Every structure is written in C-alpha cells, then in structure tokens.
Amino acid sequence: MSPRSFGAGGVPAIGRRTLLKGMLGAGALAGLTACGSDSGGSGGGEVTLGSNWSDAVPKKAIAEVMGKFSGPKVKINTIDHNSFQENINSYLQGGPDDVFGWFAGNRMQFFAEQGLAGDISDVWKTIGGGFSDAMKQQSTGKDGKQYFVPLYYYPxxxxxxxxxxxxxxxxxxxxxxxxxxxxxxxxxxxxxxxxxxxxxxxxxxxxxxxxxxxxxxxxxxxxxxxxxxxxxxxxxxxxxxxxxxxxxxxxxxxxxxxxxxxxxxxxxxxxxxxxxxxxxxxxxxxxxxxxxxxxxxxxxxxxxxxxxxxxAPIDGFMMSARPRNESGAKDLLKFLGTAPAEDTYLKSDPNNIGANNDADSSGYNDLQKKAQTLVSGAKSISQFLDRDTRPDFASTVMIPSLQAFIKNPNDVDSLLKSIESQKKSIFGG
Structure with a gap:
C-alpha cells in the first residue's frame, strides 16, 4: 500500500488501497411501499428516494441535500435502517423507489447481478472525474457497468x-x-x-x-x-x-x-x-x-x-432497475455525485468523510481529520462482514451465530461446526 495519498481538496484518495471483495447482502424492504412502477420509463414528475438514513442526524442531512437539488421534486420515503437492510430484496422485487440508499462493493454487485439495479454508467461519464479509481471500482458491477454513486465512507x-x-x-x-x-x-x-x-x-x-x-x-x-x-x-x-x-x-x-x-x-x-x-x-x-x-x-x-x-464502509445511492422517472433519477444521481452535494450532507452530519476527491475538507472537525488520516494510512481497507460475504450467509447464519456466541460463549466448537455446515449449504462444496 502506498503512503497517504490525497485527492483534490485534501480528501484522501482511496485509489491505491486494497478494498475488500466480498458479498454483502440484505433481505427485503417489506415495510416500504414506493411510488415507482414496474414498467420503468423516463416520465416527468417527482423523483422518489428510498432512504435508510432514519436516525435524526442523517435524516436531516439527507433532507438538506435533497433540498439543494434543482431538478424535479424529490419525495423521500424513509424506513428504519435495519428494516431497510433486512427487507431490501423484497423491496427491489416489488415497487421500489426511483433511487435508494445502499452500500458499495459486492453488496451492490449482488443486486446488480440479479437485475434489480439500474445501469448508471452514463451518470458516471458525468461524475467520474470526481472519484478515485478505487471508488469507481467499488461502484462497478461484475459486468463492468456502474450501479452506485458514493456519498461518504467512515472507519x-x-x-x-x-x-x-x-x-x-x-x-x-x-x-x-x-x-x-x-x-x-x-x-x-x-x-x-x-x-x-x-x-x-x-x-x-x-x-x-x-x-x-x-x-x-x-x-x-x-x-x-x-x-x-x-x-x-x-x-x-x-x-x-x-x-x-x-x-x-x-x-x-x-x-x-x-x-x-x-x-x-x-x-x-x-x-x-x-x-x-x-x-x-x-x-x-x-x-x-x-x-x-x-x-x-x-x-x-x-x-x-x-x-x-x-x-471503512462506503455508503451512497443506487437506481432501481425500472424507475418510474428514469431521467429525473439520473439527474438526481448526477447531483448526488458532486462535491457540493457531499459538502451539504457533511455539514449536517459531520460524522463521515466525503467520497468525492473535491469534497471540502477545510471544515472537517478534529475527529473527521483524524479518521481521514487513519483510512489514508491503512495498508488495506475492508468494508464490513455483512458487506463482505454473501447476503444470505450474513443474515441467516452469521447474525444468529454471533448472537448465540454472545449468549453462550463456552461452546465454540459446536457453534463453528454449525456455521461451517450452513456455509457449505449456501456456498456449495
């Protein structure tokens, strides 16, 4: 890994770092009924956003960002963060919002492979200059197309x-x-x-x-x-x-x-x-x-x-496979991929680091600056367990297994045998 490297504006570029490859997963968004339709299209009108930023501080920050968008009105549908993650699969298979909050890397790739996310490669032709190669890599599906717009990362x-x-x-x-x-x-x-x-x-x-x-x-x-x-x-x-x-x-x-x-x-x-x-x-x-x-x-x-x-997980946005307002959704994503959009978010929620190389770090507090240094000095960067492995393995095996360990930490051998058995069933082999 190279020593600390920075992009424009003093934001550390993640470009030369090794980012963990894994498969995130989540469940289904049963509680969120979106305004999108199954037909897709490029109609006008409002753009809907499925937001998992449900805690008070990030919820306010997302509202501030959407208020700066000069395009169509954005209707924000906020769902409890954990419920969103647990029900994401059903949500995407149902009537999802035009744009939704999600996570980079293999967790993004999982839904792109299933045809549940929209190709936004044309959006990246507009915003790509603001991101490091590694940020683009973490936004790219296995088919080489882009499906994700990074907003911030946090160690x-x-x-x-x-x-x-x-x-x-x-x-x-x-x-x-x-x-x-x-x-x-x-x-x-x-x-x-x-x-x-x-x-x-x-x-x-x-x-x-x-x-x-x-x-x-x-x-x-x-x-x-x-x-x-x-x-x-x-x-x-x-x-x-x-x-x-x-x-x-x-x-x-x-x-x-x-x-x-x-x-x-x-x-x-x-x-x-x-x-x-x-x-x-x-x-x-x-x-x-x-x-x-x-x-x-x-x-x-x-x-x-x-x-x-x-x-140091990366959070951001994706587009549903068949958004009701595709042109409006892509215009919104182009805006969300800009440094000013990130700056607006971080002004209200100064607990993350902007993903865009041109994000303004001059107003970062001491904690953000220290976090920026920690990440930029890392030899390798992982995302997170439930973003690094298969979604079904993370949700159905690892969550209950880790909770079982916390409840009874004295029977590790039996626990690990159970995890291994379930892993073989899910991964094969």
Whole structure:
C-alpha cells in the first residue's frame, strides 16, 4: 500500500488501497411501499428516494441535500435502517423507489447481478472525474457497468471521551494486552470498559472482523468471507477464544441493547470505550460533547500481522432497475455525485468523510481529520462482514451465530461446526 495519498481538496484518495471483495447482502424492504412502477420509463414528475438514513442526524442531512437539488421534486420515503437492510430484496422485487440508499462493493454487485439495479454508467461519464479509481471500482458491477454513486465512507475504531480519559489518566492501548489491562483498570474505577449493544445483530460483526483481521490477516479474512476457508479451522477458533476472553469487559445484556443505547453509556460517562463506526458521533450533541469524542485504532494482537487494516464502509445511492422517472433519477444521481452535494450532507452530519476527491475538507472537525488520516494510512481497507460475504450467509447464519456466541460463549466448537455446515449449504462444496 502506498503512503497517504490525497485527492483534490485534501480528501484522501482511496485509489491505491486494497478494498475488500466480498458479498454483502440484505433481505427485503417489506415495510416500504414506493411510488415507482414496474414498467420503468423516463416520465416527468417527482423523483422518489428510498432512504435508510432514519436516525435524526442523517435524516436531516439527507433532507438538506435533497433540498439543494434543482431538478424535479424529490419525495423521500424513509424506513428504519435495519428494516431497510433486512427487507431490501423484497423491496427491489416489488415497487421500489426511483433511487435508494445502499452500500458499495459486492453488496451492490449482488443486486446488480440479479437485475434489480439500474445501469448508471452514463451518470458516471458525468461524475467520474470526481472519484478515485478505487471508488469507481467499488461502484462497478461484475459486468463492468456502474450501479452506485458514493456519498461518504467512515472507519470503525475504538471511541472514547477525552475528558474521562484525562481524568483517569488512561492512554490509548497499542496491543491487546494493553487493551485488556486498560479494561481491568476501568472496572476498578467503576466504569464498564466496553460499551456494547447487539440487539440489531450487525454491531458484533465489527468485533469479529477486527479480531479476525488482527489475528489472521487481511487475506485470510477475504478468503473466509468468500467461503473458501473453513469456519472450523484453528484460525477461526482462535478468534472466538480471544473474543470470549474479552466479553467480561463488555457491557452485559448486549442482545437487548441497540447501538444508540450503547453509545449513550459513553456519552453519560458510564462506559470507557466503544468499538463502532465514525457515525457514533451522531449520538453526541454538537458542541462540547462531540468535541470530547476521540478514538484509537483497534489494537495489534500479532506483531507479525500488525494493525494496519481498517474497516471503512462506503455508503451512497443506487437506481432501481425500472424507475418510474428514469431521467429525473439520473439527474438526481448526477447531483448526488458532486462535491457540493457531499459538502451539504457533511455539514449536517459531520460524522463521515466525503467520497468525492473535491469534497471540502477545510471544515472537517478534529475527529473527521483524524479518521481521514487513519483510512489514508491503512495498508488495506475492508468494508464490513455483512458487506463482505454473501447476503444470505450474513443474515441467516452469521447474525444468529454471533448472537448465540454472545449468549453462550463456552461452546465454540459446536457453534463453528454449525456455521461451517450452513456455509457449505449456501456456498456449495
């Protein structure tokens, strides 16, 4: 990997980085009834947007962006983020909106291959100059056509409140042994060391990913997500054994807690650390509380592998296969692929990094600047477990399996045998 590289405007170009190939997946959007029709076309009138930006901060940011669009009126249909992901397949097979929010890479490719997403290669002829080659790669289907417009990306790291750490004299751990020692000290000081909420099933994937990346390396992680490595291997068993040793430092009863509720325990100075994406800042009120937020990279476990792989998912937009207002949808996507559109979004939700090379980073807060540096200095960049493997495997196997492990971490062998059996059924072989 090359050293830090930046595009215009000071935004790090992702072009020379290795981006994890995987297959994301999701379910179906049963709860969202869109205004699109099955016939497709280029009729006039409003453009509909299926939005999974349902939390207050990103919801407002999306509304601000759409308000800047000079084309047809945009009708925003907002659905709870998790429901959107779980029901995306049914949504796309039904009457989806003209444009919808989704994720880059193989998760995008999965629906493009099924003919459930619209080819927007002509849009990229207009916007392509603003993105790195890697951003374009993550927006391209296996057929070589483009299906996705990136909006922003965000790294996962371990977040904490600076004021709490200064008061207690804590320093950021660089190794897992130091992380464990810090957790023990936090317990002695009356803090829950690690905030944790996995009610929605996906947050724990971040913990698994980082442990696997730090213990077994990037290439193994890629192969495991592709179904090419056995879940019953010693490498994977070591991941769960290591995780089991860390669970006593995690917030208890996590399966009944959302990620937002876990974030509140950090905000309220009840928990000392929290592994999550940069979007955690949405839960910290703008001003002193958000300025008090800081992070450190997930620590090294094996010095031979290091800690230079970062999870940094990319979010953005796609077009349905048969939009009711195709011309309006493509005009909207051309706008959404511009730096001004990203700047508008990030002004309201400064908890991500703009994907366009020309996005204005001059107004980035300290947290965004630090996140930008973290990603640009990474040797390799992964997306996220449920974006890196097959959708059916992520949703039907990994979510319940990780929750089962959290509930009962003492029967790893049986759990991994079950995962491997289901993996073979889904992937074949």
């Amino acid at each position: 996962w790291a371990v977040f904490y409140r600076k004021s709490v750490w200064q008061e207690k004299g804590y320093t950021a751990p660089k190794t897992l042994d130091e992380f464990t020692a810090l957790s023990q000290k936090m317990q002695q000081d009356g803090l829950v060391p690690v905030a944790f909420g996995d009610k929605d099933g996906w947050p724990a994937m971040g913990t698994f990913d980082y442990l696997n990346l730090r213990l077994n390396g990037y290439d193994f992680h890629v192969s495991l997500m592709a179904g090419e490595k056995a879940w019953t291997s010693n490498e994977v068993k070591t991941v769960f054994d290591t995780w089991r040793g860390l669970l006593p430092y995690h917030q208890p009863d996590s399966l009944g807690r959302t990620w937002q509720e876990a974030a509140q325990s950090v905000l309220n100075k009840q928990s000392g650390m929290y592994l999550l994406g940069l979007f955690v800042g949405q839960q910290f009120p703008e001003g002193a509380d958000r300025d008090d937020l800081d992070f450190f990279p997930f620590p090294e476990i094996d010095s031979a592998i290091g800690a230079d792989v970062v999870e």
